[in-house]
Amino acid sequence: MTTATPAALTVPEASGTAPAVPDQDLTLVALTVEEAARRLSIGRTTMYALIRDGEIPTVPIGRLRRVPAEVLAEYLRRLMNSVANHHIAS
Template sequence: MTTVTAELLTVPEVMARLKLGRSTVYDLIRSRRLTSITIGRSRRVPADAVREFITCEIKKAA
């Protein structure tokens, strides 16, 4: 049995962490550059996915 403990962030929390607007965050989700899941009618983004996105963007910029 595998235990997964991931911090799930709301879109407003992701907006605050990335300093981006709502539309941009949803565009990143829609284009699959930022992983997310849907629970009921709520969209959640794993904190690890935000860190991976930042790391990937830093590598692209280098």
């Protein structure tokens, strides 16, 4: 008797691309702190520090605080510009 291997247990072949994160919904416009941290590949504590320091703005939605998805791209652009300006000044 043969048994089939469940798809969840199979290992995909290396394709040179990052694996898809199944629980990441790229259509969300307002993220939890944890979702925002996951998108930047940083820890939750680091994300809270960035929020506390004003680097990442949040918005209130009812009793919740959310991170607008667009501010993550803006934050990365600011980081890239600061790195580029640092190299020019050196």
